[in-house]
Amino acid sequence: MEQALSVLVTFVLAAGLVGVMVNLGRLLGPRRETPAKGDAFECGNPASGPAWGRFSVKFYMTAILFIIFDVEVVFMYPWGVLYRRLGWFGFIEMMVFLAILAIGLLYVWRKGALEWD
Amino acid sequence: MGIELLVAAVKALIAIGMLLNLAGILGWVERKGSALIQDRIGANRAAILGFAGAGLVNTLLADPIKFVTKEDVIPRGVDRLLHTLAPCVNLLPVIVAFAAVPFGDRLRIGERAINLQAVELNVGVLFILAMTSMGVYGVVLGGWASNNRLSLLGGIRGSAQMISYELAMGLSIVAVVMTFGSLDLQEIVRAQGHNIAGWLPGWGIFYQPVAFALLLIAGIAESKRAPFDLPEGESEIVAGYFTEYSGIKYLMFFMTDFAEIALVSALLTTFFFGGWQVPYLTSQGFAFPWGTTVELPHLLVVLLQVGSYMVKVFVFCWFQVLVRWTMPRLRYDQLMWFGWKVLLPVGIANLLVTAAVFLLLQG
Numbered sequence: 001m002e003q004a005l006s007v008l009v010t011f012v013l014a015a016g017l018v019g020v021m022v023n024l025g026r027l028l029g030p031r032r033e034t035p036a037k038g039d040a041f042e043c044g045n046p047a048s049g050p051a052w053g054r055f056s057v058k059f060y061m062t063a064i065l066f067i068i069f070d071v072e073v074v075f076m077y078p079w080g081v082l083y084r085r086l087g088w089f090g091f092i093e094m095m096v097f098l099a100i101l102a103i104g105l106l107y108v109w110r111k112g113a114l115e116w117d
Numbered sequence: 118m119g120i121e122l123l124v125a126a127v128k129a130l131i132a133i134g135m136l137l138n139l140a141g142i143l144g145w146v147e148r149k150g151s152a153l154i155q156d157r158i159g160a161n162r163a164a165i166l167g168f169a170g171a172g173l174v175n176t177l178l179a180d181p182i183k184f185v186t187k188e189d190v191i192p193r194g195v196d197r198l199l200h201t202l203a204p205c206v207n208l209l210p211v212i213v214a215f216a217a218v219p220f221g222d223r224l225r226i227g228e229r230a231i232n233l234q235a236v237e238l239n240v241g242v243l244f245i246l247a248m249t250s251m252g253v254y255g256v257v258l259g260g261w262a263s264n265n266r267l268s269l270l271g272g273i274r275g276s277a278q279m280i281s282y283e284l285a286m287g288l289s290i291v292a293v294v295m296t297f298g299s300l301d302l303q304e305i306v307r308a309q310g311h312n313i314a315g316w317l318p319g320w321g322i323f324y325q326p327v328a329f330a331l332l333l334i335a336g337i338a339e340s341k342r343a344p345f346d347l348p349e350g351e352s353e354i355v356a357g358y359f360t361e362y363s364g365i366k367y368l369m370f371f372m373t374d375f376a377e378i379a380l381v382s383a384l385l386t387t388f389f390f391g392g393w394q395v396p397y398l399t400s401q402g403f404a405f406p407w408g409t410t411v412e413l414p415h416l417l418v419v420l421l422q423v424g425s426y427m428v429k430v431f432v433f434c435w436f437q438v439l440v441r442w443t444m445p446r447l448r449y450d451q452l453m454w455f456g457w458k459v460l461l462p463v464g465i466a467n468l469l470v471t472a473a474v475f476l477l478l479q480g
Contacts, residue, residue, distance in 0.1 A: 116450030
């Protein structure tokens with residue numbers, strides 16, 4: 001209960017601060033819109049149209065790999081906390097798990113998914 | 118209940134104030150630091166009545182006033198809601214994560230013992246990891262909502278970089294958690310209060326040097342600073358994901374940058390340099406390894422500990438400023454190569470060695 005309270009209080013205060021901050025500019029700043037100012041900034045050239053289009057599939061690949069490996073790292077946290085008490089059992093279990101992780105990494109590596117060009 | 122709420126609010130305000138002031142000071146330190154390294158004077162324009170000597174105070178005051186009173190330009194064609202939301206989503210998690218780091222031991226007032234930690238969670242490590250992961254959203258939203266090709270490039274670069282280095286960060290922290298056997302940050306700091314062989318402070322760096330290097334590198338990459346500053350690479354994509362921001366929203370992105378430096382420093386301090394621990398200082402006073410003891414009043418001990426935490430955090434902040442102004446930027450394929458093919462295997466190997474050593478020591 002006390003733990004939840006401290007999280008809640010901090011969140012409310014921080015969110016309040018951020019909320020005030022983001023609106024402060026609208027209250028205190030001037031507002032003078034011109035057509036040129038509203039253009040997307042491309043170093044002075046006229047904007048070359050909307051940017052919402054396709055982008056390189058490599059980023060998509062990185063995101064998928066991240067999800068796979070990050071979930072495996074998450075599994076290690078409870079194991080890490082209890083490691084001293086688990087002894088040999090915990091060690092061997094995690095070795096099996098890490099071996100699977102390492103094989104996965106090796107496979108991705110050999111397949112060239114980690115190459116950027 | 119009322120007094121509990123008050124204590125929690127005061128502690129949260131102290132932590133938030135500490136972070137925001139540190140971020141403001143760092144804005145000046147970075148400018149002065151870069152000037153020092155490039156052999157110029159730097160940051161000497163803000164002055165009160167012609168007096169620029171107190172550059173820090175003047176910059177601290179002048180900067181926010183100037184940012185707030187500038188026009189907050191929202192270009193045509195942006196997603197207005199997400200454009201406003203992005204700087205908030207960027208800044209909020211960093212503040213809350215910093216509040217979870219303990220800045221002192223218990224402070225006793227009367228019969229009340231106050232734990233000097235704003236967010237008191239027994240799973241503080243997981244909380245901080247969750248919050249740092251949230252930071253990716255601010256970058257992606259900022260890049261996407263701006264409807265600008267340069268912003269979009271910065272946004273996707275930033276997201277791919279942050280998630281790649283988060284793996285190494287997670288793995289290095291698992292090794293720390295194994296060493297201290299707890300997810301509670303306060304417990305982790307207390308566990309570093311002993312002395313190794315009677316004289317060496319029992320700080321995490323002496324148990325987990327490899328994890329320290331991993332967290333330092335991954336932390337700098339997470340906060341998108343040189344040599345990992347490709348998402349905002351000024352010479353290629355203007356300012357990356359915050360190209361289309363101005364006024365206070367720009368300041369918020371900027372502050373997030375500095376707040377992230379402070380957060381990384383706080384984590385390094387907590388995990389590897391004993392957090393608020395002062396070498397040889399116990400709750401009664403100093404007990405030096407050569408036998409001298411100095412009794413100190415409780416309040417002074419607490420003040421020394423809080424001061425020690427701040428000094429350590431500031432040393433790491435300064436170190437990151439130094440790194441930024443001495444290292445050239447990596448190429449993007451080098452960045453990905455380094456994260457996936459060096460840091461990740463090293464992190465796994467460090468975990469293996471840690472596990473094996475503990476098992477052998479236990480017998």
